[in-house]
Amino acid sequence: MSLDETLESLVDKYGLSQVLFGLVTVCHEKEDHIRTNWQDATTAKAWHSDAVALENLAAKIRTI
Template sequence: MQDITTALEEMIDRHGLTHVVAGLSLICSEKADYIRANFQDRVTAKAWDADARGLLQCARLICTDSK
């Protein structure tokens, strides 16, 4: 757990929290697309899409709050 925490902290320091959270949102969205295309698993893809939307909303709030 320490390794991932350190890696995330370094990414946040380098790129900013908004960009890291937005990047996670993009990864979730791409995972949803991959699952839909390769496994035809709509339930799992829908969960990844919901995570993507939630993270994107968080990124927008972080960006708004930091101004």
């Protein structure tokens, strides 16, 4: 199964906003891991920014 097919399956099963909120969780976990284990504030901040952007998008989609 390709990545596109896997994503489509997840969206079909959970809905787009829930898949996006799942990605928000992944981004925050990556941020915490990088900040804790690598002390790389720049990369951690990038993951945090991605999480915030995805969270905002997911919230907008949920209200449609």
